[in-house]
Amino acid sequence: MEFREATPTERMQYYAEEWNPRSIPDFITAALPEKEIAYDHNGSGYNDRYNAYTTLRELEVRIKTLNPYAVCASTAYYEHPEKREGWKKAELVFDIDAKDLPIRSCSCEPGSICDVCIEEAKELALHLMDTLKGDFGLGEVHLAYSGRGYHVHVPDERAEHIENRSAILSYVMGSVRPNDPLMVGGYARTWRRMMAFTVSKLQERDLSFLSPKVAAAVVEQKEAIIAGIQARKLDFLNVPGVGKASSDKVLEKLMEYAGLTVDGKVTIDTKRILRLPSSLHSKISMICTLVKHPETFDPFSHAVPRFVHERP
Template sequence: MREATPEERKRYYRDEWSSKDLPDYVLHTLSLREFGFDHEGKGPSDRYNQFMTPDELSDYLCDRYPYAVYCSVALYERPSERKKWLKSELAFDIDAKDLPFKRCDCSGGDVCELCLEDARRVTAEFGETLSSDLGLNNISYVYSGRGFHIRVSDDSVMEMGQASRSQVVEYVTGGVVPSDVTLSLGYSRVFRERAKRTFEELSEEDLVENGLGRSSAKKLMKEKDKAVDLIKKGKFDNIRNFEGIGPKYFKRLMDFLTRLNSEYTDGKVTIDKKRILRVPSSLHSTVSRKCVEIKDIHNFSFEKAMPNFLNEG
């Protein structure tokens, strides 16, 4: 992956981009959204823009071919002043470069097919929870260039305040230990699944870094299958009785697991009702990939995100 040149950006918006590539949820509410632009690759400093029609946006993009294009998850009566907030999509940002565990050697802002594939899997999991557990229907997925966005536009979530959005993040990620655990039923399915996934990734080294003595960490890793099985059944508390664990370390382990769970997405994005996100169909110039709406998150091919200028040489 490499950076796009200004000439390539120009060609992209002039020859390849079309307002028809905007997802319906943006197209139908275009004039109510705040647009933000990054002209120099230093972040979206040009904010408070409003476009009344898709053609107006199109003219602007052909004329200015910005480095990056963003729009608000919020709808406003007066988007050019960011005033008279009406409602906001509920958004999740799953960035491949920020995953807590990696199978690859990517560092800094780099991503590769492996970490992108892991980010895609997490995105699909979160989407599944939003739809089957929380009963949400209008869930859209976007490949953002270095990761994925989930954008939910059901009426029931669009009017939510920050506190409710924060609860949704905690539930979907398994970012807090649920407080309503009953002895007979154990932890919720979502929490068990997230904790299991994270626990499976843990190494002896991770445990030692989190304060467990070397010999206890070794013992816990030796019994990993047994621990995973207990987590699957929601019987976390039994891990407390493992040799060398005890109540104090057990509490620490649970805090560690929930913290790692919450690192799969940037919770600040979901809570922020005035956030701007990269516009699907726009160009991610740092990596020369198109930010694209995804029809089927289970069968997404990264080929779809290749701009023509990469193939034309």
């Protein structure tokens, strides 16, 4: 599929004929008067900030008048969103952008995307959601297709008041070695899952710090390494052709890669704005979409606006 920019006429067509404001998730509309809305009018950035609306109808009228290039809502809830004052709390959010994934099994160069790495971004988002629900017991965890990857929104009271989010970030990403990697549950399990996920996507190009021969040995024996992780073997990287020094380096690198799979700045910044689900990602002509059924969601059939099919 070709990712082409939407023209102003196509944007107008989308917002007039296809967009339904009721597709904005309830967790945003229910708190609309506390959210800051930001617009990018022409692709030059979110220069129109400090917008606030008391009703969904007001927001609808505004969006249908502007046909914005992009529209975002704040993850924060404010007493005065029109001044960005009176911060109350913020959704816990994670941003997984396929184009920034440090390792992926496709041949995309950094900055590009394809259906393979978009699918891998979803796989990662689902792991992350599982950790948030299972290990943290968070109930409200939503997935949104962002256009080039996925956003995980957690509008759960228990998470929204946490101001320092770096610990939860490194936990969920498995970027720190657990004290006891053999523990059946808890963080050790999350860490093992992230290590297995990262190994499964490894290519030789991701191991350029090793000699080509050792890198090839790691990649060739990925399945054995993953089986070792799942069997809770401490020395899962101890496979033929990979010495102790190399396997130590690989493990460090795996944790580094795992930590880079989400954009940490987005999670840590509690005054972030994030693309509004249901709105158009004009740069690539895809719809930012709340994903209700992740297993069957396919962005290329569920997030493509009608005008793309009607293009000459």
